[in-house]
Amino acid sequence: MKRSLILLLSSFLLLIIMVAVALYVPNSLPVGSDFSALYNTDLALVNHVPIYDLEAVEAVAVKASGLPPDKFFLARFPYPPWYALSTFYLGLMPAQKAGALWFELNLVMLFLSVWFLTDGWNGRLRLIAFPLALFFLPVLGALSVGQYDFPVLLGTSLLIYSLRRENVALTTLGAVLLTFKPHIGALILLSVLIRLIVSRSDFGRRAMRSIVISGVFLFIVGFIADTTWIVSYPKMLLSYQGEGNVSSCSECASFPVWLSRWLLDGSLSKAMLIAVILLFALAGIFFLKRNVLLNSPSFLMVSALLVTLLISPYLYNYDFILLLVPFALLANTGNLPQRITVIVCYLIPTFAIALYGRAGNISLLVVTVVMTALLYLRIKSQVDVHTFTAYNTNN
Numbered sequence: 405m406k407r408s409l410i411l412l413l414s415s416f417l418l419l420i421i422m423v424a425v426a427l428y429v430p431n432s433l434p435v436g437s438d439f440s441a442l443y444n445t446d447l448a449l450v451n452h453v454p455i456y457d458l459e460a461v462e463a464v465a466v467k468a469s470g471l472p473p474d475k476f477f478l479a480r481f482p483y484p485p486w487y488a489l490s491t492f493y494l495g496l497m498p499a500q501k502a503g504a505l506w507f508e509l510n511l512v513m514l515f516l517s518v519w520f521l522t523d524g525w526n527g528r529l530r531l532i533a534f535p536l537a538l539f540f541l542p543v544l545g546a547l548s549v550g551q552y553d554f555p556v557l558l559g560t561s562l563l564i565y566s567l568r569r570e571n572v573a574l575t576t577l578g579a580v581l582l583t584f585k586p587h588i589g590a591l592i593l594l595s596v597l598i599r600l601i602v603s604r605s606d607f608g609r610r611a612m613r614s615i616v617i618s619g620v621f622l623f624i625v626g627f628i629a630d631t632t633w634i635v636s637y638p639k640m641l642l643s644y645q646g647e648g649n650v651s652s653c654s655e656c657a658s659f660p661v662w663l664s665r666w667l668l669d670g671s672l673s674k675a676m677l678i679a680v681i682l683l684f685a686l687a688g689i690f691f692l693k694r695n696v697l698l699n700s701p702s703f704l705m706v707s708a709l710l711v712t713l714l715i716s717p718y719l720y721n722y723d724f725i726l727l728l729v730p731f732a733l734l735a736n737t738g739n740l741p742q743r744i745t746v747i748v749c750y751l752i753p754t755f756a757i758a759l760y761g762r763a764g765n766i767s768l769l770v771v772t773v774v775m776t777a778l779l780y781l782r783i784k785s786q787v788d789v790h791t792f793t794a795y796n797t798n799n
Contacts, residue, residue: 592708
């Protein structure tokens with residue numbers, strides 16, 4: 405009880421400091437970049453405007469920006485309504501100050517992710533992991549533009565930690581966070597649900613019950629953000645047309661898009677076909693080791709994460725912050741050659757992107773393939789058992 409009280413008071417104090425820094429310390433963060441989509445959505449939310457009514461949202465955003473309508477561009481917010489509801493307070497602040505608070509929140513989510521991922525590590529190595537995570541270039545990019553990946557990173561890290569300890573509350577929170585950015589969190593969440601169902605354990609049943617209740621709750625509260633969200637949200641997603649790199653995926657850093665450009669006509673339709681083929685191929689490969697995966701939640705989730713990074717057509721380089729998860733897992737459990745390979749894989753994208761810009765994004769794909777191969781070798785080295793005994797606390 406005393407420890408919980410100290411943690412609660414510390415969290416409250418940290419929140420006060422973060423708000424004070426955001427309000428009173430000047431900053432030059434690029435709030436007109438990716439963050440603007442979230443901020444304008446929160447502005448609409450606090451002004452009681454349906455968040456997927458783009459014309460109404462734009463009217464509110466133009467008024468707040470002070471720009472002429474012909475000079476204003478509304479970046480869409482393509483994520484579920486509960487994401488916006490969880491950040492509504494940003495809409496109560498001026499854009500520059502809200503951007504600072506969002507930067508701080510992302511930083512906290514990053515460091516919490518590192519904390520959960522390095523649980524059980526040597527103290528000195530654990531301390532080193534924090535700056536190493538921060539200076540992975542996709543992380544710096546995501547932080548600088550106010551991207552939305554950090555809840556998924558935190559959710560994955562939470563689940564790896566909580567499933568080992570059979571903590572229902574943290575497992576539920578991790579599952580909820582994965583829904584914030586569905587196109588990169590869905591497959592990881594599916595792997596967790598399969599594990600909980602197949603385990604047929606008391607913990608699995610309690611966790612599934614809690615996750616289902618939370619899912620129903622999120623579905624209902626979504627109507628606060630937009631009373632027609634179950635129709636307007638999919639409609640908005642399907643109406644992307646002629647919006648530069650968003651609709652053409654010209655700046656995407658994904659394996660299917662890269663293969664489509666190099667081997668076929670470069671179209672998104674071909675990239676989608678490649679993604680489907682890759683999904684079935686990778687699912688078949690990992691299915692051969694299903695007993696090991698189902699007995700190790702860490703291996704199962706990291707496998708789903710790496711498959712996501714290999715098959716999802718719509719990925720940018722900042723989405724590869726999720727590589728921090730397999731980096732941490734394999735750096736802690738692999739042998740010396742594997743650990744050296746992980747360190748090299750950590751360093752290469754940062755140097756490649758710094759030197760070559762977007763042309764260096766291919767290094768992220770190469771690293772993802774290498775990490776997938778390393779993970780599969782690590783899985784193959786495990787004892788293949790056919791029964792569930794307990795969660796593997798070492799993997």
